[in-house]
Amino acid sequence: MKTILTYGTFDLFHIGHLRLLQRLRALGGRLVVGVSTDEFNTTKGKHTIVPFADRAEIISALSCVDLVIPETCWEQKADDIKHHQVDILGMGDDWRGKFDDLSSLCEVVYLPRTEGISSTQIRNSLRMLSAEHVRELKQALDLMSAIVERFD
Ligand code: CTP
Numbered sequence: 001m002k003t004i005l006t007y008g009t010f011d012l013f014h015i016g017h018l019r020l021l022q023r024l025r026a027l028g029g030r031l032v033v034g035v036s037t038d039e040f041n042t043t044k045g046k047h048t049i050v051p052f053a054d055r056a057e058i059i060s061a062l063s064c065v066d067l068v069i070p071e072t073c074w075e076q077k078a079d080d081i082k083h084h085q086v087d088i089l090g091m092g093d094d095w096r097g098k099f100d101d102l103s104s105l106c107e108v109v110y111l112p113r114t115e116g117i118s119s120t121q122i123r124n125s126l127r128m129l130s131a132e133h134v135r136e137l138k139q140a141l142d143l144m145s146a147i148v149e150r151f152d
């Protein structure tokens with residue numbers, strides 16, 4: 001049985017995440033998932049809606065996942081590969097080429113992403129619905145109405 005390792009933030013868990021994890025597990029057996037901590041995401045300028053503990057709990061509950069570990073920095077991958085005796089490091093193909101330097105330690109594969117969905121896209125849609133954004137739109141509308149009235 002092979003051990004597969006992957007990393008990700010998995011904010012607002014969606015079908016692209018599920019398909020990637022299922023396809024990784026199907027590569028050979030035991031799947032270890034590094035979930036990015038909130039502190040690590042902050043250094044990347046990424047702000048999640050779902051906090052780390054909840055994201056990690058959701059990933060842990062999946063039948064295709066055997067172990068969740070925290071991802072706290074870019075540099076931990078080599079140690080994780082050795083510590084968990086990883087055979088394959090697998091990522092979505094938005095990361096293509098980025099981890100090739102680890103191929104001396106294990107096989108590195110990039111799987112195609114699911115088209116048309118991402119956490120960023122869902123976060124942006126939620127933002128569009130936020131009360132603050134609706135208030136901003138209403139203010140803009142009021143301003144435009146006032147301008148139009150001046151020309152009546
Ligand atoms: N992924 C995927 N298909 C998608 C979205 C993500 O296969 N439609 C994969 C990514 O390639 C990555 C893993 O899921 O290997 C975790 O990605 P993550 O960055 O957490 O998800 P995104 O939806 O891409 O989030 P964001 O928009 O915040 O980058």
